Amino acid sequence: xxxxxxxxxxxxxxxHRLVAMPAVLGLVFLGAALGTRPESDVGVATTGLIxxxxxxxxxxxxxxxxxxxEEFHSKTWDGQRMSAIGxxxxxxxxxAGSTSFAWxxxxxxxxxxxxxxxxxxxxxVDEAIALAxxxxxxxxxx
Amino acid sequence: MLAEQAIAVEGLQFDYPGVRALDDVSFTVxxxxxxxxxxxxxxxxxxxxxxxxxxxxxxxxxxxxxxIDVLExxxxxxxxxxxxxxxxxxxxTLTVRQCLTHAARANGVDATALPxxxxxxxxxxxxxxxxxARAGELSRGQRQRVAIGQALIHAPQVLILDEPASGLDPEAxxxxxxxxxxxxxxxxxxxxxxxxxxxxxxxxxxxLVLRAxxxxxxxxxxxxxxxxxxxxxxxxxxxxxWHERAGAIAGVRVLQAEAHAGVLVVAGDITAQAAVLKHxxxxxxxxxxxxxxxxxxxDSYLRTVRERQNP
Numbered sequence: 001x002x003x004x005x006x007x008x009x010x011x012x013x014x015x016h017r018l019v020a021m022p023a024v025l026g027l028v029f030l031g032a033a034l035g036t037r038p039e040s041d042v043g044v045a046t047t048g049l050i051x052x053x054x055x056x057x058x059x060x061x062x063x064x065x066x067x068x069x070e071e072f073h074s075k076t077w078d079g080q081r082m083s084a085i086g087x088x089x090x091x092x093x094x095x096a097g098s099t100s101f102a103w104x105x106x107x108x109x110x111x112x113x114x115x116x117x118x119x120x121x122x123x124x125v126d127e128a129i130a131l132a133x134x135x136x137x138x139x140x141x142x
Numbered sequence: 143m144l145a146e147q148a149i150a151v152e153g154l155q156f157d158y159p160g161v162r163a164l165d166d167v168s169f170t171v172x173x174x175x176x177x178x179x180x181x182x183x184x185x186x187x188x189x190x191x192x193x194x195x196x197x198x199x200x201x202x203x204x205x206x207x208x209x210i211d212v213l214e215x216x217x218x219x220x221x222x223x224x225x226x227x228x229x230x231x232x233x234x235t236l237t238v239r240q241c242l243t244h245a246a247r248a249n250g251v252d253a254t255a256l257p258x259x260x261x262x263x264x265x266x267x268x269x270x271x272x273x274x275a276r277a278g279e280l281s282r283g284q285r286q287r288v289a290i291g292q293a294l295i296h297a298p299q300v301l302i303l304d305e306p307a308s309g310l311d312p313e314a315x316x317x318x319x320x321x322x323x324x325x326x327x328x329x330x331x332x333x334x335x336x337x338x339x340x341x342x343x344x345x346x347x348x349x350l351v352l353r354a355x356x357x358x359x360x361x362x363x364x365x366x367x368x369x370x371x372x373x374x375x376x377x378x379x380x381x382x383x384w385h386e387r388a389g390a391i392a393g394v395r396v397l398q399a400e401a402h403a404g405v406l407v408v409a410g411d412i413t414a415q416a417a418v419l420k421h422x423x424x425x426x427x428x429x430x431x432x433x434x435x436x437x438x439x440x441d442s443y444l445r446t447v448r449e450r451q452n453p
Binding site: 003004006007010011014074075076078079081082083084085 | 195197217220221223224225227229230231232233234235236240244245247248249250292296
């Protein structure tokens with residue numbers, strides 16, 4: 001495995017965080033479900049999409065941007081420059097690794113959205129999810 | 143570049159805005175040596191070490207490390223060099239084992255050798271019992287040892303350390319000195335910058351003195367000077383002006399002199415020293431002691447600086 005990706009995964013995923021993310025999202029979805037009419041899934045689906053955009057477009061993008069600046073602040077940048085990891089491997093390892101926890105939450109949100117996708121929304125759910133993931137990846141890469 | 147040279151620096155010049163940090167710096171470092179880089183604050187020590195490690199690019203000059211042109215192939219240089227900055231950082235939420243594992247993988251250590259390499263490095267630095275502790279929970283000295291472990295885990299040919307002993311207690315410094323001596327015996331070349339000259343004295347084989355961006359001295363630390371061997375002379379009774387007669391002997395230079403003792407520099411080998419001793423006795427001087435003297439790094443540094451200030 002790419003050493004930079006592995007290091008970021010170590011940093012991003014602790015048991016505490018692995019448990020905390022679904023717990024927090026579960027509470028948000030519960031609140032959305034209780035706040036809308038019982039027969040409608042629109043509230044939960046809309047909440048899921050908003051959370052997905054927030055997690056990938058805001059938090060994930062911020063984590064991607066911070067993946068280099070944090071190295072400066074924590075004085076580890078010299079170590080990164082001294083490593084034998086190539087520029088491309090370093091770039092994608094940082095990008096994928098630093099945003100991995102945001103993606104963990106975002107994919108949980110998409111799973112909920114797919115499960116409660118309202119029938120009267122005309123757009124096919126699989127295409128909507130694929131489009132959302134592509135858009136988020138473009139934001140991170142940019 | 144000769145095979146026995148681990149580092150060759152030629153005509154190095156490095157400028158910060160308004161300040162020349164390195165000015166026509168040239169020297170070579172022999173393979174398997176430990177070079178103490180000493181000098182006052184602002185002399186350019188850190189800049190020089192960063193240039194050698196291919197982290198900063200000089201304006202002029204050439205650097206070769208382990209046969210690699212550092213300016214042309216910085217990444218190839220990184221694979222052969224371990225570097226510990228004076229201002230280093232660790233990933234505080236990772237365990238020591240994870241820190242060392244990442245450093246090893248990032249520096250190309252084979253995956254199959256990884257667990258053994260990590261444990262061996264931890265043993266070398268006496269941090270085996272801290273392998274599962276988070277880096278952020280370690281004391282300053284323990285963090286320093288982890289950082290040194292990260293720098294040497296890929297068994298580099300050249301290890302460059304900027305103030306490696308700062309923050310270490312005397313016991314840890316002693317352990318570090320033993321480690322450096324062992325690394326040298328295994329063939330590694332070390333270049334160490336430190337303000338703690340007594341500590342450098344324990345393991346250094348050469349001294350490189352930098353002052354205002356210039357090399358003012360570079361020589362071995364075995365008592366040999368560029369012009370010969372230091373020899374201490376003790377007289378049984380004080381003799382006024384004896385050093386003038388001693389200084390007139392061919393191949394002898396007087397370094398220090400008092401009425402009852404002094405230090406000479408004798409050009410040549412031990413036979414030349416025997417000839418000088420005979421000459422002193424023939425001159426009628428009551429020589430009671432005559433022996434080669436090892437000058438410690440602290441005295442050597444201060445003498446070098448004095449000589450340069452008052453040539």
